[in-house]
Amino acid sequence: METLKAIINDVMDRLQEVDGMKYVDKNWGQLQCEPPAVKYPCALVDIGDADYENLGSGGQVASVVVDVVVSVQRLTPSSTASKRRVDSYADLELLKKVQDALHLYGTEAYQPLIRSRMYKEDTEPGVSTYHLLYRTGYLTPPVERYERKEVRTFKILPSLLPDGQ
Numbered sequence: 001m002e003t004l005k006a007i008i009n010d011v012m013d014r015l016q017e018v019d020g021m022k023y024v025d026k027n028w029g030q031l032q033c034e035p036p037a038v039k040y041p042c043a044l045v046d047i048g049d050a051d052y053e054n055l056g057s058g059g060q061v062a063s064v065v066v067d068v069v070v071s072v073q074r075l076t077p078s079s080t081a082s083k084r085r086v087d088s089y090a091d092l093e094l095l096k097k098v099q100d101a102l103h104l105y106g107t108e109a110y111q112p113l114i115r116s117r118m119y120k121e122d123t124e125p126g127v128s129t130y131h132l133l134y135r136t137g138y139l140t141p142p143v144e145r146y147e148r149k150e151v152r153t154f155k156i157l158p159s160l161l162p163d164g165q
Contacts, residue, residue: 003138004064006109008045011066011134014101015043020094027069031123040073040127041094048133058142066113066136069121070098071129091128102134110138 008026015024020041027044030037038044048067052060072091099115106112113134123129 003062003109003140004047004050006107007064007066007136008047010105010107011045011068011102011113012043014105015045015068015098018043018094018097018101020090020097027067031069031071031129036071036124036127038071040071041091042071043098044069044071052140055139055142060140061137062140063135063137064110065116066134068098068102068132068134069129070095070132071123071127074126074128091130095130095132098132102132106136110136112136 012024012026015021021043023039023042025038025042025044027046030042030044046067048065050065051063053063054060070091072094074091095118102113103115104112113136115132116135117131117133119131121129121131
């Protein structure tokens with residue numbers, strides 16, 4: 001679990017450096033609060049999924065999905081009639097900055113992050129929320145082998161069994 005904590009903290013530190021990002025945290029449901037417990041634009045990070053494959057030595061290979069939720073309050077109209085239409089794509093520009101900060105970032109503890117998927121989530125009116133999913137992996141060391149205990153058997157006396165058995 002230490003590596004998972006390191007991944008979350010490292011990703012949050014990288015996102016804090018993204019120009020224009022006002023709030024970065026571990027995702028504990030801030031966007032579901034009324035009102036949302038964030039400052040926009042924000043990035044919320046958590047582990048989305050982790051698969052483990054056993055190695056012969058007792059260690060495991062972990063394949064992890066890091067879910068980065070980027071949420072931006074939309075303040076500029078994007079209609080064709082709007083004179084500020086170009087400004088309405090700030091959310092996509094922020095996603096590009098997040099991608100630049102995270103894609104291929106890694107440490108000795110885990111493999112470089114690789115973007116694997118992006119999708120938009122409908123949250124509240126006037127807010128654009130995107131999930132950027134990144135894959136990484138790491139090795140967990142073998143666990144110490146436990147000494148195998150002797151299994152003792154015992155006999156059940158017929159007098160203790162219910163009638164007919």
